[in-house]
Amino acid sequence: MANRLTSATSPYLLQHADNPVDWREWGEEAFAEARERDLPVLVSVGYAACHWCHVMAHESFEDAATAAQMNENFVCVKVDREERPDVDSVYMTATQALTGQGGWPMTVFTTPDGKPFYCGTYFPPRPAQGLPAFRQVLAAVTDAWRTRREELESASSRIVEGISARLDLGAPTPLSAEVLDAAVAALAGSYDERSGGFGGAPKFPPSMLLEFLLRAHARNGDAEALRMARGTLEAMARGGIYDQLAGGFARYAVDAHWVVPHFEKMLYDNALLLRVVLHLWRTTGEEWAGRIADETAEFLVRDLGTPEGGFASALDADTEGVEGLTYVWTPAQLVEVLGEDDGAWAAAVFAVTEHGTFEHGTSTLQLLRDPDDAERFASVRERLAAARARRPQPARDDKVVTAWNGLAIAALAEHGVLTGTEASVAAARRAAELIASVHWVDGRLRRASRDGVAGAPAGVLEDYGDLAEGLLALHQATGEGRWLQLSGALLDVVAEQFVDSADDPPTWHDTAADAEALVHRPFDPTDGPTPAGIAAAAGAAVTYAALAGSPRHREQAAAAVGSLAKLVAQAPRAAGWAAAVGEALLAGPLEIAVSGPAGPERDALATTARAATSPGAVVVAGEPDAPGLPLLAGRPLVDGRPAAYVCRGFVCSAPVTEETALRAALGPS
Incomplete structure (x- = not known):
């Protein structure tokens, strides 16, 4: 018997469409029914790739007796946290306040007007480990x-009053070099010298922190910052959290050494990690970093690309209800695929043991040392990947989320221009075209689409900031002015709808002024698995200011990150992207216009420019005064030759025509 979720666009909601629970989607209709029936509302929040969401669904929501109890005594609402991050934010704040922890599935009981009074996460069908049934x-x-x-x-009412209190960020102050250097030193205090990363288990990819560390190193040559970034990325790339056969990173490791992942693969993690490992490769030139960047780009396009041109949200943690079933191996399975000699060799290379590193004697694949025979290694990987492809595969959440596609567009556009991989730029362009044609509706963003049809939920601040970031990277990669124009329109909406400029200092919000009113208007200045919305918007505004010559956007960005200075100083692990944006502001950022007709001379200058590691540097190459490319306005050829114009903070040095001279001009800021 189907319930009311059958018409939902969210794959997560559709997973529950056949439950005996009479689920409704989030909306006024559900709360009106609660008022009419005088019942509390049960809000269940999760996402399609969530392992414990599947467990609770099987144990409780598919159980007829449990469903009957729910239907009689509650109005039951199912929420996809990825489709409605605003709803998730409100009730996660309440859950953490009441229980001291959070996670998904999240179970919240509210009054008919949406105010939470009891919260929890996963509840078992029978009492277990201190949890009630x-x-x-x-x-x-x-x-x-x-x-x-x-x-x-x-x-x-008291809970709502408590969760509505905004975090005290103190008086805005510029993000100075001293504050950023102190943040690097603070991160060194929690750095895991053995396995990289920060803190203990479970261990999540610290993508935004790694970008900040690379930018700090670029600014002042801080060897410690580079060591932490490199050590973390290499430990992850060699660990079980990385798919050693097909590329791509899992969501997190349950241990402190990156051995056993939670097997779901998220678009946002892989987009962010592709970009930062690409920047590490640009900095060090190390072969392994370039390989990981290439493989992660291939994973994004091959495994998460949708027929409409966007990128799907995730691959599931489970396969046929079993976590890791697709990915883990025993020594005997390796021999079965590869034969005795290659099977034993592969077991040694990938750290697959008889005892196992995962469950039931199985092992994740790690690459703790470089193989001694590259040709043999390539053959083994190819045969194992082919065999694994014949196994049952995890499900895919194929909704296209605006913010995460923005992150992917940025990463792939940069991968394309830095490595010469035209397919990556083409994939970034296809995704941008989908978002522009489907998600941009009447001058506003929708949060997500599926099968080329936009869902109803409105975009939140991270959608505008991350998409603008991606479009600005694509503008630089392609020289197409339309992406700069659309990013400017996105930032205009940010200023109009997400910032109360009448306040002193201006007050930021994660939802638009005209968005659906929740029990409180959410704002989270801290990074989660993706950059905080305010930091994402500020980063895009810095880049836009450099590309479009707009002091107004630079001032807005400086004010936004300045409001996060206290957070960067006191809790840098929660503010990596704000710190990274601060580095770009300190660096100028560098603006490099390569002006001239297409050809080897211009290409050589552009390649040299793009190798610059100066934080937040922007590069545009094209014909002098090309329409839609403000950075090329008034930048003529020099003695009939392509020329590079290097500017910092809207102040330019003399143009150069030789690569050596350009490298000198791109020196330390």
């Missing part, structure tokens, strides 16, 4: 609603 929770909440209603409503 889910049906016990349902019964207790139902009894409290009937007998202590006034107490619950009073508590819900």
